[in-house]
Amino acid sequence: MSTKTNFKRIALVAVTALGAGVLSVAPAFAATTDALTNTSAALTAAASGVNTTGVCALGTPTAAATPNTMAVGGTQTVTTTTTGAGILTLTGPATWSSGTNFTLDSTRTVATATDTATLVLNITGVGTVVLSTATVAAPTVALQTFYISAVASCTAGISASNSYVQVTDAAAHVETQAQWSARQTAFNATGAAGGSAANLDTNFDVRTTFAAGATAYIAVRARDAYKVALTGSTNLLVISCDNGAKVNGTALGFYSTSSFAASTTTSNIPVVAATAGVPMSTTCTTSVNGVALTTKKITFVGDIATLTIAPSRNGNYELGTAGRISYVYKDSAGNTLTNTTPTLTTAGTVTSVLTELSDANYYATGTAYVSAQGAGINPAYQTSGYSTFNCINYGSPSITAYKTNAAGVKITSNAIDIRCGGAIDTYTASLNKAAFNAGDVVTLTITGKDAGGGVTAYGATPGTGFSVAMPGMTAVTTPATTDTESAARTGTWVYTYTVNTGSEGAYNGAVKIAVASTSAQYNKPLTVPYTINSTGAVSNADVLKSIVALIASINKQIQALQALILKKK
Helix, strand or coil: CCHHHHHCCCEECCECCCCCCCCECCCECCCHHHCCCCCCCCCCCCHHHCCCEEEEECCCCCCCCCCEEEEEEEEEEEEECCCCCEEEEEECCEEEEEEEEEEECCCCCEEEEEEEEEEEEEECCCEEEEEEEECCCCCCCCCEEEEEEEECCCCCCECCCCCEEEEECCCCCECCHHHHHHHCCCCCCCCCCCECHHHCCCCCCCCCEECCCCCEEEEEECEECCCCECCCCCEEEEEEECCCCEECCECCCEEEEEEECCECCCCCEEEECCCCCCCEEEEEEEEECCEEEEEEEEEECCCCCEEEEEEEECEECCCCECEEEEEEEECCCCCEECCCCCEEEECCCCCCCECCCCCCCCCCCCEEECCHHHCCCCCCCCCEEEEEECECCCECCEEEEEEECCCCCEEECCCEECCEECCCCEEEEEECCCEECCCCEEEEEEEEECCCCCECCCCCCCCCCCEEECCCEEECCCCCCCCCCCCCCCCEEEEEEEECCCCCEEEEEEEECCCCCCCHHHCCCEEEEEEECCCCCCCHHHHHHHHHHHHHHHHHHHHHHHHHHHHHC
């Protein structure tokens, strides 16, 4: 077997271990089947009693972006674990020193292994060290490359960019980056169960807005420039919050401890409002060993100060389907609050239309929901809710709602008109214009009224027998029997058409809905007249008109000729 063949079987081990280990480099000079695994790599003591020293942080040294970090003066043992020759080349501030089964060039940066070899790499300055391996036959073709970042000292101190601070909602809860990301599309989620601050890997907060009387928590994980956790338990952690917020039970807006050990783990630092129930915001600054890590703004909402309601869905008197109103609570600072359903009341006497709303037997329990504006910083923070009402007749009564806040004050809402409707009983149809040109976009609006003469109920459809015919036009979306109203609480169905080319003339569109009304006019198609203008080109109608005129002219000439002949006789 030739030396070249032997050398193709060489592999170097590339795993760095702190303390008792060495940097083992495992580039395969031949097929990848010769490469060593984590379990087959040999960790040996350095030559002449020199062990691995000066390793600041471990990375993934096969990638330039994630090198191992070593201090000047540090050493690293490198071994080849298969028999054969090969070349190991250093660039940057490093040289080869002691070992076995290798030779060095005059610069001590190029080593030629003669067999299974052991070498010691020495960091001689600050910069980037690159170790590459190659065969003797092709010394300039790197088989594998490893990177080391050489720094002046491993003493790095706190790094704000490598540390994390998170506002969370419990003393033993944080979210990782993955958990936070997964929660952003789940608006009604309360957040995945987290872990201790020792696993914190993001500055994104669990939430930053808290209910009246609730407690916010600050989780801290401090690391150095090499992404290594602080050592010891005598580090100084300081958290200061303005506007009188209480930190860790003190009213000074300030907390410090000189026994901080890298992270708050399961004891995140509590922060509460200066006065429970009074809305406020506070900005909290966190520092470790005098290095400012970040600032966080935390909002504590107050008690309910306003209640705003709005109509959401029309009720259906005929089917007994409940209608809805939406509601939003806010405190005196305008913060949106989370709270239970308000009590609905009538603004006048409408018992002929609506069941008595103040009676819990006649309106369904309100359901809170979370809207899209709750995403991002506070995905789990409820922003609005809805309550339902039942109808006992057609009509549009005026109602209010009220809620008693924590201070015992009755907060009354604005008054709104809601609607108790039914199915389509009568209807009209109209176009946006009376005349159109080829290519125009046409809007057909069908307006339905219920048997009470008002807007139809939520969910009403044209139903079986519904048809629309618009000659000379093409529907953008074909009308269907199951279509619901185009805009909430309007009782209108809007359809779009385009005018066909070459369809000039006067037309009557036809709209038919099989309604319950006994009126004859609603039990036959409604006509919608319109005109499609000429484009200026000769149309079929123009040709037909010309032919008719020509025939009439010929007939007149024949009659004149006949009269002349008879006269001569």
